[in-house]
Amino acid sequence: MNARTNLIGLSPAEMKAALLDAGVDPKSVSMRVKQLWNWLYVHGARDFAAMTNLAKDFRALLEEKFTLARPEVVTEQISNDGTRKWLLRSGGQEFETVYIPESDRGTLCVSSQVGCTLNCRFCHTGTQKMVRNLTPAEILGQLFVARDSLGDWPSTAPGRKVTNIVMMGMGEPLYNFDNVKAALAIVMDGDGLALSKRRVTLSTAGVVPMIQRAGDEIGSSLAISLHAVRDEVRDVIVPINKKYKIAELLDACRTYPGASNARRITFEYVMLKGVNDSLADAKALVKLLKGIPAKINLIPFNPWPGAPYECSDWEQIEKFAEVVNRAGYASPVRTPRGRDIMAACGQLKSESVKLKAKDRIAEMEAARLAQMPG
Numbered sequence: 001m002n003a004r005t006n007l008i009g010l011s012p013a014e015m016k017a018a019l020l021d022a023g024v025d026p027k028s029v030s031m032r033v034k035q036l037w038n039w040l041y042v043h044g045a046r047d048f049a050a051m052t053n054l055a056k057d058f059r060a061l062l063e064e065k066f067t068l069a070r071p072e073v074v075t076e077q078i079s080n081d082g083t084r085k086w087l088l089r090s091g092g093q094e095f096e097t098v099y100i101p102e103s104d105r106g107t108l109c110v111s112s113q114v115g116c117t118l119n120c121r122f123c124h125t126g127t128q129k130m131v132r133n134l135t136p137a138e139i140l141g142q143l144f145v146a147r148d149s150l151g152d153w154p155s156t157a158p159g160r161k162v163t164n165i166v167m168m169g170m171g172e173p174l175y176n177f178d179n180v181k182a183a184l185a186i187v188m189d190g191d192g193l194a195l196s197k198r199r200v201t202l203s204t205a206g207v208v209p210m211i212q213r214a215g216d217e218i219g220s221s222l223a224i225s226l227h228a229v230r231d232e233v234r235d236v237i238v239p240i241n242k243k244y245k246i247a248e249l250l251d252a253c254r255t256y257p258g259a260s261n262a263r264r265i266t267f268e269y270v271m272l273k274g275v276n277d278s279l280a281d282a283k284a285l286v287k288l289l290k291g292i293p294a295k296i297n298l299i300p301f302n303p304w305p306g307a308p309y310e311c312s313d314w315e316q317i318e319k320f321a322e323v324v325n326r327a328g329y330a331s332p333v334r335t336p337r338g339r340d341i342m343a344a345c346g347q348l349k350s351e352s353v354k355l356k357a358k359d360r361i362a363e364m365e366a367a368r369l370a371q372m373p374g
């Protein structure tokens with residue numbers, strides 16, 4: 001007996017192929033894909049029984065062959081500032097998602113990998129070894145869990161709670177390009193979840209060769225984790241800089257498809273006491289970004305157990321921000337959110353570790369059995 005396929009995360013073409021494979025009549029398959037797409041991504045249907053406009057025998061077939069599985073919620077924590085963090089489990093691995101409500105928007109911070117390869121020195125996720133890439137279903141599943149929990153369906157309702165998505169959770173999205181691309185295509189699809197590309201931001205530590213492709217093929221907004229203005233400093237705190245230097249990174253930004261004054265690239269800059277927070281650094285930052293349609297986001301460093309850095313003093317952040325402000329960048333400091341539940345930028349980490357091959361196979365088999373019908 002075969003495991004059931006999760007419909008969440010399949011492209012329309014993949015869904016069509018899966019339905020045909022399950023024996024759906026080729027004459028009606030395109031219509032079926034449209035109907036299912038609407039149930040999945042507009043209504044967030046959790047089971048096939050709810051799909052009342054579909055014939056009973058078709059629903060029975062769906063039930064037999066497919067699932068609408070979300071990642072399992074291990075814990076849900078709510079910060080005293082309203083930020084929520086979910087620890088999720090899927091395919092034997094754990095990863096985190098964070099919802100940040102603000103007066104004019106609600107942002108979901110989504111993970112792309114379990115662990116990370118980059119080892120940025122100030123980032124908690126960087127202390128967790130890379131375990132694996134998340135699948136499109138797992139990336140999208142984070143949005144599904146959040147919207148289920150927030151009662152945030154249907155997608156077409158006014159006043160939706162999750163209005164923005166940032167790929168700023170665990171992992172480097174440009175090292176999981178295909179899955180992130182597949183998931184974001186569904187997020188931005190006008191007939192479903194329908195978040196506009198302005199409300200979807202992909203953040204990268206600077207995988208330069210993938211930036212142009214991200215613009216061409218994903219088309220979301222872009223954020224760059226810059227964090228330093230000199231290669232000597234960036235080499236240490238964002239080690240991918242040893243491979244792709246600041247100048248190359250900024251060149252890729254200059255030619256990022258779709259960037260304009262109306263659609264700026266966000267430059268994230270974590271404020272590390274005595275490391276990158278001098279006024280000379282602030283001036284150099286402004287100078288470096290000249291000619292790039294940019295927003296600057298100063299992020300007060302969020303501490304975690306054993307972190308080798310401290311957050312810059314508040315007065316220093318204000319002085320730094322003033323230099324940036326005077327150069328024409330408005331409100332550049334990001335308010336820390338959810339620190340009390342370790343949900344703030346760079347605090348995410350799960351207990352998942354990379355398994356030996358034989359344990360991985362056993363785990364996959366267990367997951368497969370758990371998915372079997374009946």
Ligand code: SAH
Binds near residue numbers: 173203204223224299
């Ligand atoms: N790998 C991608 C996606 C992660 S985004 C990237 O690097 O852009 C997470 C953001 O939070 C990045 O800008 C990251 O540099 C920043 N960050 C990491 N640790 C932090 C910490 N302890 N305090 C504040 N910001 C942090």
